Amino acid sequence: MSKRRWKRRILWLVLIVLAWLLIDWLIARWYHRSPALQVQAAPEQIERGRYLVAAADCAACHTAEGGAPFAGGVPLASPFGTIHGTNITPDADTGIGRYSADEFFHTITRGEARDGHQLYPAMPYVSYKTLAREDSDAIYAYLMTRPAVKQPNRANGVGFPFNIRTGIHAWNWLFAGATAKPASQGQSAAWKRGEYLVETLGHCGECHSPRGWLGQVDRAAPLSGNDALGRFAAPALTPQALAARGWDRNGLREYLASGVSAHAVASDEMLKVVNLSTSRLNGNDLDAITTYLTGDQPPAPAATPVPAAVAATPARDRYLALCAGCHGRDGAGVPHVAPALLGNSSLRDGDAHNLIVALLDGLPEHDLPGLERMQEMPGFADQLDDAQVAELAQWLRTRYGGQTGAVTAKQVRGLREDAADRH
Incomplete structure (x- = not known):
């Protein structure tokens, strides 16, 4: 092939890339110039949304310490760099004020923002993909009726090549469709409700399940523990692992409701989960969570060990x-x-x-x-x-x-x- 043809092909390739970038820029500009939406919702739906936002633990990632509620800025450490929780108040320019209910549902369940850019999987959209539409709509109604806060999102500290978000399409193709294997066995109504609360809304597996080398949650080993996310390890929450550490349903329920039980006191990231999420759930949902974690036929918890006699050392x-x-x-x-x-x-x-x-x-x-x-x-x-x-x-x-x-x-x-x- 002649040099002239090569130059022509390279020129066409450059023009195509430039055209694509221009179209992408124009689309983004159009999205950001559309008017903010005014959402009217029934008080019952807004109240349900408030409850579901707590169940989904949204504040943990979207409310910075000392910051305005849901205005973002929380640093989330990952092996690929620091990712910051975004502003999800109804501000039109820096938040979700221009999102429709359809766009909001698509974003949190598919990981694709309104303007088409891919979200990092630190946003647990792989867990939220089984979120009920009516629950998404209630969450949307609640968030869109909160005070709008004009606070720009903080820049992420993700290095090359992971800062090229187009690559997340490949990640999604490989991992986003995985279905979580249940962590316990059961068929009761409480167990099924607990599965939804733990695996979808609470997205507990995002911390308590092991991850692969590309950051994907191992859906085949649900809630079997993870020591690679933060300074503290997220312990295994399978029925067998919980029983081995002495947990039963009553102890788990007390811990999730108050952060304290005979076996533990909540600290680190789990303290946030208790304070912002599980302590705000009603009794039926706490019972459902403990039923799912232990199974319909829970194993007997191991007896409290007898203090071993030890010599002076x-x-x-x-x-x-x-x-x-x-x-x-x-x-x-x-x-x-x-x-x-x-x-x-x-x-x-x-x-x-x-x-x-x-x-x-x-x-x-x-x-x-x-x-x-x-x-x-x-x-x-x-x-x-x-x-x-x-x-x-x-x-x-x-x-x-x-x-x-x-x-x-x-x-x-x-x-x-x-x-x-x-x-």
Whole structure:
């Protein structure tokens, strides 16, 4: 082929790309110049939308700390860079004020914005794809009747090539059609309602299921845990895993409603879920969630372990010096101050990840629904070396969690280095 033909073909290719970019720009301009919509909705639909927005935990990603409700700005860490929750108030220029109910439904269930650009899967549209249309319309009615906030969306920190959103079409083709396998077995009305609340509205699998190397949720291993999303691991929520850590329906219900149970106190991301979502659900829906998580025929929870008799060791001495002042010499804890350690879910987990992180980083002071503020737990990363943290973690797991697996200095070092990388 002659050089002249090659040049001509390259010229045509450049012209086609430029034409495509011009058309895309014109479409976007047209979308952004259309008038804002005025939505009229019945009070009952708006109230239902308020409830569903809580069930879907929208505020966790779309309301920044100290910011206006639903105005965006929440940083969401991912292996591909930081993604920020967007403004979903009815502002016409920076929010969703120009969205129709049809466009809103398409966006949250298919991951494609009104102007045609693809959303990052940090927006859980793969879970929301089974959202009932009437629920979407109620959510839309509620959001469109909130105060409009003119707050531009923050730029994302996603690097090349993941900042080219056209590539998300391929990601969607590969992964968005996957159907979640139920995490438990059941057929009752409560179980089916719970499946919808957990797998669709609550999108619990987005955190509590493992992910592949392209960030896709493993729908074949639902709610089997994930230690790669944040500083703390999201533990497994299968019936067997919950039972092994001592959970039953009553304990789960109490935890989801208040953030506190005999087995755990909510912290980190789960604290947001409790405060902004599950504590606002009615009793029937809380019962449905616990029915789904445990199944119609729940396994019997493992008995609370008997505290193992341990000799005086350096780890025991460190517990008495650093921990007993809040958790008690016998690990019984103090209400509204420090949780009990005997039977604690993190100590009974087969993976010591979260216990190690708590020992290294500590936990901030925080509020729980209907309770006084929980006291801060200091971190001991500067006081204890890797071997000492491992010894203390193993002592705690053996005495109060009935766990016999070893905790190694290598595990601690990995999580210490992970903290340094995040800063």
